[in-house]
Amino acid sequence: MTEPLRRSTLAAAVGGEAAAPPVRLVHLGLGAFHRSHQVHHTALASDADDWGFASFTGRRPNLAAALRPQDGLYTLIARHPDRDEAAIIRNLSSVHDGADMATFLDLLAAPTTAVVTLTVTEASYRLRKDESLDLDDSDVASDIAALRAAAGASSSRLMLARTPATPLARVLAGLEQRRRSGVGGLAIVPCDNLLAGGSKVQAALSLMAQEISGELSDYVSEEVSVVSTSVDRITPSATPADVVIAGELTGFADASPVIAEPYSSWVLSGAFPAGRPGWEASGVEIVDDIGPFESRKLWFLNGAHSLLAYAGLIRGHTTVADAIADPVLRGWVEELWDDAASALPEVFSREENLHYREQLIRRFENRQMNDALQRIARDGAVKLRVRAVPVIEALEGRGVRARGACRAVAAWVLATQRGFLDDSPATRETRSLIASVDDHLADDGGVMLEITSLMGTLDEHSRQDTQRSDR
Incomplete structure (x- = not known):
């Protein structure tokens, strides 16, 4: 009682x-x-x-x-x-x-x-x-x-x-x-x-x-x-x-x-x-300088959350724990984190960043949380503007393509176009969607080519998994 x-x-x-x-x-x-x-x-x-x-x-x-x-x-x-x-x-x-x-x-x-x-x-x-x-x-x-x-x-x-x-x-x-x-x-x-x-x-x-x-x-x-x-x-x-x-x-x-x-x-x-x-x-x-702490949290935890949400929904998952248990998604998250670590100011040691990543994996794997991907997926354009775009821009400035961060944007665009999101914007045109995240991304031919190529990879992974599940 x-x-x-x-x-x-x-x-x-x-x-x-x-x-x-x-x-x-x-x-x-x-x-x-x-x-x-x-x-x-x-x-x-x-x-x-x-x-x-x-x-x-x-x-x-x-x-x-x-x-x-x-x-x-x-x-x-x-x-x-x-x-x-x-x-x-x-x-x-x-x-x-x-x-x-x-x-x-x-x-x-x-x-x-x-x-x-x-x-x-x-x-x-x-x-x-x-x-x-x-x-x-x-x-x-x-x-x-x-x-x-x-x-x-x-x-x-x-x-x-x-x-x-x-x-x-x-x-x-x-x-x-x-x-x-x-x-x-x-x-x-x-x-x-x-x-x-x-x-x-x-x-x-x-x-x-x-x-x-x-x-x-x-x-x-x-x-x-x-x-x-x-x-x-x-x-x-x-x-x-x-x-x-x-x-x-x-x-x-x-x-x-x-x-x-x-x-x-x-x-x-x-x-x-x-x-x-x-x-x-x-x-x-x-702390006196919060910048490195903000960046690490937004690019590692929130960036991975966004990637898992959009790519996870495309691949048929519903929770963070299910998504991080998918070997394909786990590999994409690690690639995203490699990009983020390269873009991060040199305040944290390599060992500190690796420990932070290992800690995030344990947190994501907690199945008892039942953390829904749809909850995380809301307001994608606004979120990716701070979770992925700064990483892409930082590496592009060094002549390096941020494939992992570009994949997070590609996953959101594809999830939007295929109707996976509860709050999809009205437009479904690829360039317009990317421009809603950041105009510079949409104007950069190399980045656009990377994102559209990754959209094809994401779509192919989804189709292959669907074919396997039908057998």
């Missing part, structure tokens, strides 16, 4: 306190990864009792509705190859519908709020292919117009006609309210897979702020720090069976547990003008 998961029932069970820590962190993009990563690392911080998250949903309010009766508590299940380990996480202090801008504005204006984190997906930043803010995007343009009108009013309270459509506009609305309230700076930590994410988000916020008002632009420039970060923890979607398992492991009925691999990494670089949790106690690394 399970007990309802609430702070009162948890306190009674453990014979102690289970109160929510004070809110000093605000998050946009409440989801499974946020809970498996940022909230979990905060729960393991040296001063965890002093730092709680108020987290807002992104596209849909469902998760906030599920977690609110549980007082923000949830079960985190670390899924080992041979066992599950469960912990109830206490540092999600409050949960909110992303449309609740009144509460969002109040929290960002609070002097106690020190950090804003985001997990909104790479595509949601609305960056162009050159990774600058897309001012021509209809939602961006509409948000700027609405915030400009609101910022023009002299009242102490920012009055919004509607909820901004883009995450950066929501953040800027909160920063405008903080400025009007006379409160000093804070740190913004984008936790999506963006290469040099801190500088790119800083530039996007600054450009949008300039379009809204001079006062907001000055405040962002002088008071706001955007921290670069590299985040890593494989977090598949939970299933109804996982809800049962959470109850069996903890004795509490949890409507929305989180499943994650045991491994977790977080690297940060930047200033925190209003303070931050003692994350180092949870294994977080604070």
Whole structure:
């Protein structure tokens, strides 16, 4: 028999306190990864009792509705190859519908709020292919117009006609309210897979702020720090069976547990003008130069994930573990990693990179994760722009063809054309698809020839496997 998961029932069970820590962190993009990563690392911080998250949903309010009766508590299940380990996480202090801008504005204006984190997906930043803010995007343009009108009013309270459509506009609305309230700076930590994410988000916020008002632009420039970060923890979607398992492991009925691999990494670089949790106690690394860490993670882990997703779907696989067990795909991943290692700045030793690769293989082989390729395959053009294109360009600059990285692009194009993806773009023409990833790739005759040749190889491998399975 399970007990309802609430702070009162948890306190009674453990014979102690289970109160929510004070809110000093605000998050946009409440989801499974946020809970498996940022909230979990905060729960393991040296001063965890002093730092709680108020987290807002992104596209849909469902998760906030599920977690609110549980007082923000949830079960985190670390899924080992041979066992599950469960912990109830206490540092999600409050949960909110992303449309609740009144509460969002109040929290960002609070002097106690020190950090804003985001997990909104790479595509949601609305960056162009050159990774600058897309001012021509209809939602961006509409948000700027609405915030400009609101910022023009002299009242102490920012009055919004509607909820901004883009995450950066929501953040800027909160920063405008903080400025009007006379409160000093804070740190913004984008936790999506963006290469040099801190500088790119800083530039996007600054450009949008300039379009809204001079006062907001000055405040962002002088008071706001955007921290670069590299985040890593494989977090598949939970299933109804996982809800049962959470109850069996903890004795509490949890409507929305989180499943994650045991491994977790977080690297940060930047200033925190209003303070931050003692994350180092949870294994977080604070570094001066995050570039090599970002590149290695994006090109090795995320690049391999993309290749496995698109080529794996073409070859009939559904999960990462199935795909990496395919000798053909395993060889292609190793080739991709050879390219990435050649393009990587010479910060890590050869032995460190080999250890990292071996560690990734073990993580990919964990069948208990049941990590779906379709989950990874979303937003392919945006993801490949940072996972494969920099490797191709770095090696092309040395006169070397990045065959492994080109194959990741080829696999996405072919998977799109053959209808394997849930979010396929409207166009199916090869050059247009490649141009949607990067114009320079589409304009380079040698790279185009390589990608189209690899598409033929991928198609042939798929046909051969189909013929074998029919016999």
